[in-house]
Amino acid sequence: MPRQPVYAQVIDDITASIRSGTLRPGDKLPSIADLCVQYRASPQPIRLALRLLDERGWIEVHQGRGSFVAPRQPDA
Template identity: 40%
Template sequence: MRVLESLTADIKAGVLKPGERIPSESELCERHGVARETARRAVRVLRERGVIVTEWGRGSYVAEQQPKEAAPNE
């Protein structure tokens, strides 16, 4: 899913910093040429992974503390 990969790469590279608002679903749709459900799914996956937090009615933001990646043997 290119939206998920793009957001993940931007967060890891520091393009999107902790506490910074990520693009809205509408912006993600326009930027990546995808349906709204695709953008919504990418945001949901990142939220479930603890990479972003959502403040309902305000938007989604890069989490202040990023989850640790699982060790290779886990």
């Protein structure tokens, strides 16, 4: 079975943490640099994951401030 792309792994991990309550609405996510270290990845797949999570309503990205868990989660 092929390995999951880094961006998909980041999405899965963050959504699982939100669903389980480990990450709660308003919580700040680690920085891109910290996520790069955690996933041993370059910034590109991390940025892609955060952008997709933002588009899907799981997080809110505020340039210069960071990424935060959205106050309301999508129904999915």
